[in-house]
Amino acid sequence: MHSQPISDIQPLADIILLLGEKVSKLITECRDFYKLEEEVYKLSQEACVKIFAWALEEIDTWLVNARDKRTWKVIGFRERTVVSSFGEFKVKRRLYRNKKTGEARFLLDEVLGWPERSRCTPRLKEMAVKLGSEVPFRRAAEILGYFVPGISAMAVWQAVQEAGEALRQEGESRREAVFEKGETPEGKEKTSRLYIEADGVVVRLQRSGEKRKEVKLFVAYTGKEAIGGGRKALKDKLVTSGVGEGERMWEEVYSGVASRWDMGQVKEIYLGSDGAEWAKQGVD
Template structure:
């Protein structure tokens, strides 16, 4: 049976033949132009694909290979520039060493020169130093940013699977490592601020002005792995200057600052104070309301913020009331009214009446509520800031809980601390600061850029000449077709310039 044809399939078969012709032409072309195997790869691509999915996949793969080649060439040019610009009286080349770099195009093995100081014997890679490439880093900043943003949204294995569609060969461990590096940078920054204030006695120097601050603290228990302890508490904090309407009856926190980590209460509060005081001028703050669920470590915050008033946040108070009186709506309403009156005698009267009428678990819950209210009564009767608090529970879940408490999730203590800090940085809109941290330190960078531009332009012009000479479609009967005029002809036109 004869195969059915159409103008589109005719053009496709013609393109195949053109690719074969180009490949044969390339085999005999002179050196100095594009990669001689380029034509053969195009021929294989066009003649070998059987469906559009495979065609698209192969085009992507070839494009990534080409991008890796360009990237390798750029690094080679920089390394050569550094060799020529070095102080030859001090640094001598002792050989090449290979290192693997995982980029947004895929994995790249980089050969760079190793130098030795003739006077001290010190060994150094000038390329690594110029790129800001630390000894342990494998991922480039751009890939690291993509990996971290996916890693904070989903399990590392799933993040690697999705990222693998764009970056072949990316592993869950590479995603994990990227998140760990960002989290460690955040931990070191927080610890540095804490040491400066509490060990060196430096003034934080916050610049923002506000007369009132709200600070809320809460804990979130997670499961641990590779530890004698089965569980650990992540401490979360949010500081803000108030709430504002954002439409639809909803309110948002003003000037929100989120902090979190795994650590003892006192150390975490020192870090929180240094972070808050590094942002706001504490001399201008007249009122500070510190909200918590009543946990002892959370109430310690009043010792670090002079003049702060502890407030038991409304969410946790109401949750305790519901747990004790879920079976008795009338007593629940009486207890709420008694608490609102801020008269402890009235509260005791309601609780005493309620506890006499029940037994077992219900009685234990009412007695627990009684102790809870007594221990936190001073935080309940503090009225001015009470109505403004109660946001921490939402911050806990939306900021960290959904990622760190998912089904089956478990963490090392260090890994949990770093992940919590990364999630806080994202809530603050600052995550990018901790994923793209390589800074080029390259003397004569402008001169190098000019030299590279000349070389790239020469290669592009050679490639364009080959494309114009080697694509029959540009001169054949289909020369007026849109896919030739607007795609192939533009690809063969080397009229662009590098910025």
Template sequence: MKDVIRRIGEITLQLARVVEKALWEAPDFRALEVAVVRGAQEAARQLLVTALEALDRQLMEQRDRRQLKCVNQQPRSLITWVGEIQWERRYYQERPSGARRFLLDEVLGLAPRQRYSPLVQEFGIQLCTQVPFAAAADWLEQVSCGAVRLSAMALWADVQAAGARADEAAKAQREAVFERGEIPPGSRPAAAVDLEFDELLVRGRRRGPDGQKERIALMHALAYEGKATDARGRTVLKNRRVHVTVGEGTASI
């Protein structure tokens, strides 16, 4: 822990020097702001690496030495919200199977070929729901002051993977409710619930055998607890909930 505290002190001192230099050399507020932000990003990258190395060392010391043999250290990199970081973590072999393990990756939930941090992935996926992939990549780079640089194809792959996970989660929930009869948790019981369903067809990107763009069915489900009148005399739905999904009607319930 003393080494970690010492390292944090060094990083803080480096950041102070960056700010001092910016104060003397920045010609205007924008230049000052950019210099301070980039200095803070560099400090954050060093802090992340310090934390990762400290946790990896702790895992090594606390492991079961009879079952896990520490072989060596191997490098890894990750694009985070403050930019790309690189560090080394310890590689282990299980006894007697010889299975390969990286304890740090397991504790942090990092997949073997994951290139981006969860925060970058989440923000990128959310941004892709609002703008095209190329525009999302540009926005990520701009709002991070150049620290996050992803390609449109990388964002597309993340969106596809997130969609597949969401589809599996919805399938599991659907099976739990309609096949096993499990009642999902709720905050309170409702005296009555009105349900409405509809379908909207939109053109997709893929073309069918006839050369025409395929139509995608958007399934809409609306639930509400009756109707009421607001202060302006308009009819409103009480506690309205809207659910939209893509797929066949029987699989989208």
């Protein structure tokens, strides 16, 4: 991409001027520390939402001018709801049609790597996933609500689901490359010894025909190191988990391990488990 002037910065100036006016009003009227902090934060969020929306529209305008006009024709605008770390807003972006193939695409979404059906922005999704994997979704939404107005437990759940599906597909792609396409992983890190531990935990399922499912957990590492207080931590830890069959999961584990470590340098591999049959398959 080459740079070009922003089409119109007046909207940005208007946002900043309006923010200044509202803060000035607070300065003359507010005499409560908590309230002042709360209101300044809310005003800042409102301004950030408007600036974010404006920035997206400016990129969309840049793209319409930079596109290959022989290939892409604008066929209209479509509105999309965005839930960001600043709050929720709507943005209009151009829908294009390929004159040769008839394919319809949003160039803005594509250039920014913005998933088609995801309402949450990548940054908010990252925050939601980190919280949602540590505490219940409702509690995660409550905590995020202090910073992001209107986020729901369902939004947190959806963010975690999307992140999990992306990781599942990534692991499956690595497994297929090694065990179905015959590709050789090219791990770069070097170690002469690897430890791999496997265990399972049974979890209750919701909205499923099955009541319970075993999640298979694997951790690979190169050793242990003292961290003080008589405790030790795993070195170079690599974690894999899933609900697939034992052999398939071990294939995914191996492809992940071999993509990180140079297996030609590994002289010893120690496997540890509680003796479950699927865990013993790792030896094979």
